[in-house]
Amino acid sequence: MSTTVMILVIAAVFIGALMRATFGFGEAVVSMPLLALMPIDLHTAISLIGLAGLTVAVLTVSTGWRHIDRPALIRLAIATVIGIPAGLVLVKFAPAIVITVALGTFLIVYGIYSLAKPFLTSQAQPPRLTKPAWALPFGFAAGMLGSAYNFNGVPVVVYGTIRRFEPERFRGTLQAHFLISGVMVVVGQALGGLWSGELFILYGLSLPVILIATLMGIFIHRRIPNHKFERYVFMLIILLGMLLLV
Numbered sequence: 496m497s498t499t500v501m502i503l504v505i506a507a508v509f510i511g512a513l514m515r516a517t518f519g520f521g522e523a524v525v526s527m528p529l530l531a532l533m534p535i536d537l538h539t540a541i542s543l544i545g546l547a548g549l550t551v552a553v554l555t556v557s558t559g560w561r562h563i564d565r566p567a568l569i570r571l572a573i574a575t576v577i578g579i580p581a582g583l584v585l586v587k588f589a590p591a592i593v594i595t596v597a598l599g600t601f602l603i604v605y606g607i608y609s610l611a612k613p614f615l616t617s618q619a620q621p622p623r624l625t626k627p628a629w630a631l632p633f634g635f636a637a638g639m640l641g642s643a644y645n646f647n648g649v650p651v652v653v654y655g656t657i658r659r660f661e662p663e664r665f666r667g668t669l670q671a672h673f674l675i676s677g678v679m680v681v682v683g684q685a686l687g688g689l690w691s692g693e694l695f696i697l698y699g700l701s702l703p704v705i706l707i708a709t710l711m712g713i714f715i716h717r718r719i720p721n722h723k724f725e726r727y728v729f730m731l732i733i734l735l736g737m738l739l740l741v
Contacts, residue, residue: 496535496693503533504697508547509704515551516712517719518728519655519666520648520673522548524735538689539697545681546698547705552674554709555666562667564660570630571637571651572675578638579679585639594640595739598649602736609656609729624657637676647676652732662724666716 511526523544530540556563585594633654641647651672655665684690719727 500533500535501697501700504530504535504543505701505704507533508543508697508701509708511544512547512551512705512708513712513715514731515548516555516709517715518724518731519555519669520652521731521735522551523648524738528738535697536691536693539691539694542681542684542689542691542694543697543701545677545684546694547701548673549677549681550702550705551709551712552670552677554706555670555713556674558713559663559667559670562663563671564664564668566627567630567658568668568671568675570627571634571654571672574631574634575638575641575647575672575676576679578635578640579642581635582639582642594646598640598646599736599739602649602653602732602739604736605653606729606733606736609732610726624654630654637672641676641680647680648673649735652728656725656728656732659725662716662719662721665724665728 507526507529510529511522514520514525515522526544526547527540530544531537533540633650636650637647640649648669651669655669660668
């Protein structure tokens with residue numbers, strides 16, 4: 496692997512880690528399309544993003560654990576584990592293209608609707624789905640879509656926006672959930688034989704920029720006003736939907 500390719504891989508990991516540390520999600524959406532353009536093995540790219548995401552989750556949870564909604568996290572995590580076997584069944588019967596198009600369309604519509612809603616009504620919108628049991632179907636969907644198509648973040652992000660978590664709680668709870676699911680994903684990748692010597696070289700070279708991106712993301716996150724943070728999240732959801740369709 497040439498030095499130029501290594502630098503480009505590290506840059507892609509940095510951008511994704513910065514996105515994840517700032518908003519709590521979106522690193523795979525940013526990094527994977529970039530890595531797919533480079534001459535590296537797809538399994539190596541997937542495993543690299545898995546390790547990078549897990550590293551960011553560990554760092555951000557260690558600095559923001561006070562803001563985690565623990566009851567919601569526990570329910571999400573339990574339901575996610577239960578949903579994993581369902582995803583293995585789903586992948587056998589539902590083509591990936593169908594699920595991808597459906598999710599992409601849903602995210603675009605949901606994001607546009609959420610951005611436009613404040614202009615359609617003058618009343619402040621209270622949090623929705625506040626009953627604890629609502630975390631279960633979203634967690635189940637995260638496990639199912641995660642094990643089948645690696646889309647475990649989508650239901651959790653939607654749940655956080657519907658609950659209207661404040662930025663610190665939104666980011667902290669998502670990162671804690673991604674930490675739990677990330678451990679399972681990384682272990683699965685290792686047991687599935689996706690790890691290689693090239694992976695460890697790229698991860699070792701990327702680790703310093705992951706740390707820098709995490710610190711930068713925390714710095715940026717703390718300076719985003721609450722009312723703008725929610726708007727940015729919905730814009731990212733729309734972007735995620737568009738990338739899924741593409």
